[in-house]
Amino acid sequence: MSETPVTTDLSANENPLGPSPKALAAIESAMVGLNRYPDRSCARLKAALAERLGVDREQLAIGNGSCELLELAVRALVRPGQSVVIGTPGFPAYRGVVQRAGGKVRLVPARSYFDDLDAMLAQIDETTPLVVLGNPTNPAGTLSGRERLMGFLRRLPAGVTLILDEAYHDYVDTREYPDAVDLQRAGWPVIALRSFSKAHGLAGLRVGYAVAAPDVIARIETGHQQFNTNTLAQAAALAALDDEAHLWMSVGLNRVGRGELFQGLAARGLNPVPSQASFILFPVAHAASLAGRLAERGVLVKRLARYGLDDHVRVSTGMPEDHCRFFEALDGVLGESEGVVAVRSACPVLGG
Numbered sequence: 617m618s619e620t621p622v623t624t625d626l627s628a629n630e631n632p633l634g635p636s637p638k639a640l641a642a643i644e645s646a647m648v649g650l651n652r653y654p655d656r657s658c659a660r661l662k663a664a665l666a667e668r669l670g671v672d673r674e675q676l677a678i679g680n681g682s683c684e685l686l687e688l689a690v691r692a693l694v695r696p697g698q699s700v701v702i703g704t705p706g707f708p709a710y711r712g713v714v715q716r717a718g719g720k721v722r723l724v725p726a727r728s729y730f731d732d733l734d735a736m737l738a739q740i741d742e743t744t745p746l747v748v749l750g751n752p753t754n755p756a757g758t759l760s761g762r763e764r765l766m767g768f769l770r771r772l773p774a775g776v777t778l779i780l781d782e783a784y785h786d787y788v789d790t791r792e793y794p795d796a797v798d799l800q801r802a803g804w805p806v807i808a809l810r811s812f813s814k815a816h817g818l819a820g821l822r823v824g825y826a827v828a829a830p831d832v833i834a835r836i837e838t839g840h841q842q843f844n845t846n847t848l849a850q851a852a853a854l855a856a857l858d859d860e861a862h863l864w865m866s867v868g869l870n871r872v873g874r875g876e877l878f879q880g881l882a883a884r885g886l887n888p889v890p891s892q893a894s895f896i897l898f899p900v901a902h903a904a905s906l907a908g909r910l911a912e913r914g915v916l917v918k919r920l921a922r923y924g925l926d927d928h929v930r931v932s933t934g935m936p937e938d939h940c941r942f943f944e945a946l947d948g949v950l951g952e953s954e955g956v957v958a959v960r961s962a963c964p965v966l967g968g
């Protein structure tokens with residue numbers, strides 16, 4: 617039996633505009649040097665980031681995607697048996713890296729799709745070296761605003777570090793957003809993680825960076841192999857950083873797309889969650905069935921059982937024509953399967 621070809625992939629929060637043209641040109645120029653090893657110190661990329669962010673190079677680590685840095689930071693800070701506090705639903709990698717490091721995961725249920733920072737604080741004990749927070753979160757796309765996060769940091773026990781995963785940082789458009797790099801610069805015990813996979817459109821090359829105190833960065837960097845980011849990735853990230861036009865086009869497209877998806881889902885009574893990221897979450901009974909039926913029509917969305925949410929679906933922003941195909945497929949499924957795809961009520965308090 618032949619499978620339906622995928623016409624529209626809205627499952628992985630990738631940049632629908634593609635990579636920056638400047639990054640593609642930089643890759644082409646760098647190709648002639650591929651007989652040489654990469655610059656293991658990522659000197660040019662670090663210098664550019666240091667200038668852009670107003671931090672020292674010693675406060676920066678470059679990784680094979682921000683997920684590598686997440687793993688390295690957890691390995692550097694967590695000893696077997698220690699507990700790490702994480703909000704749920706959340707990015708499954710957080711749980712995975714803690715488990716691989718031999719740590720114990722303490723999952724704290726979100727309230728109405730927002731991480732419950734008070735409950736997370738209450739879960740910290742004397743064996744806790746680390747809390748991991750996505751800001752914005754994946755899969756809800758909500759964020760912890762400045763006031764709530766500052767209240768959390770003020771009450772964070774001494775010796776506990778907060779990883780703030782800002783993979784979707786560029787898409788945020790509220791002034792309430794607390795910038796993790798600012799917090800790091802101000803001396804809070806924060807590790808900021810950022811990615812070139814999203815708004816910069818370089819997911820396939822794997823580049824991310826961490827901003828943290830120099831001693832933490834030194835510990836992170838001793839954990840990776842010497843050539844963890846390749847020549848093309850470094851060249852492309854450096855060029856993408858300089859391509860403000862592509863970044864702003866990506867951010868603008870996402871803002872419009874987010875609104876379009878939200879309104880389209882709301883108009884169908886599907887109670888989407890307002891998002892600050894590049895995707896929209898919505899509750900639906902029999903989510904796996906909905907995702908499967910959309911896939912049969914060539915449209916991929918994200919099933920979330922691994923995220924701790926098997927009654928929701930997440931759809932990434934795409935090009936306007938992707939949204940048309942998504943809604944066309946969705947209407948087809950909803951039309952033929954009343955009851956199978958029963959609409960869930962908005963904003964339940966989410967369980968763990």
Ligand SMILES: Cc1ncc(COP(=O)(O)O)c(C=O)c1O
Nearest residue numbers: 681682683707754783811813824
């Ligand atoms: C919250 C979050 N953090 C990190 C990542 C991965 O980033 P990278 O591609 O830089 O490893 C993702 C990717 O989907 C994500 O959703």
